[in-house]
Amino acid sequence: MDVKTGFFYLFSVVLLFAAFRVVTARNPVHAVLYLMLAFSQASAVWLLLRAEFLAIVLVLVYLGAVMVLFLFVVMMLDLNMDSLRAGFWKHFPLAALIGVVIALEMAWVLMGGFGSAGQAAADAAVQAAIAQGGNTKALGLLLYSEYVYPVQVAAVILVVGMIAAIALTLRRRKDTKTIDVKDQVRVRASERLAVVKLAATQPPAPVAAAQEGTTEEKKA
Incomplete structure (x- = not known):
């Protein structure tokens, strides 16, 4: 076995392990990181196959832009994985059947071509x-x-x-509060500002000073 074949098996094993961990990781951030590792190993395999353009595009587009965006979105959403995995085993037979059908279709197309x-x-x-x-x-x-x-x-x-x-x-949701731009443009000051007269809790400044002077005189 030469060096090229050894690197191919090494990159393939890491790629399969990373792909397996993408679908089995409980933390979505870890799943995204494993997906980035899988893409990097796939680009390395393409380099071994002398497909330099595809390898560079995979690194620049997916690892440099798309996967970083996915990572930031997953970290900001703070997904609750317990609720997402609630019906996993309930829908597993149907998902497994669909996966087998897709695998058979891909095998038929590849072998027939x-x-x-x-x-x-x-x-x-x-x-x-x-x-x-x-x-x-x-x-x-x-x-x-x-x-x-x-x-x-x-x-x-x-x-x-x-x-x-x-x-x-962009669909309208009932649990979100949105403001219509037309309502903001047509609004008037009288509709937004209401002047309410309240009784004074403290006397004005001259009256308060006069009352203080009268109190001092009585004390003297």
Whole structure:
């Protein structure tokens, strides 16, 4: 076993352990940290596969921006994991069934795509692009030629997810107190300020001074 194979097994073992701890960690902050470790190991595996562009994008985008944002959001929300894990075993059979179905679908797609004539032609085109301009050029040719429709579908799904997240965030909730901007603009001073006359608890300054002088004279 050479050095490259040893590093591959090392990064793969750490990646599997980190992925397992992401779904089993009780603390959400620890889960996010394990996810960052998993992404770093995945980028190392991509470096071994000579996919430098994907490795750098994974580190810059996910580790440098997205995961840091997730970490800050999880720390600020202070999630109650006990309430989230209340129905775990109740929904576990359905979740396990869905996971098995997804795994079988992925295996069917991956095994059916290998060894075909189209795959051989695509591999030849990729090798030619790598020889001419590197793997970044080859990735661009594949994304915008052979896989242009899956890329567009993935982009539409991401846009729909973003719009749904914004809609869920901006929905009106009964337990929040919001102020309408139109009501703030149309407000009048008479509606906000009320002058109430109250009886004086202390006499004015001249009267108080006169009373003090009278008291001193009586004492003398």
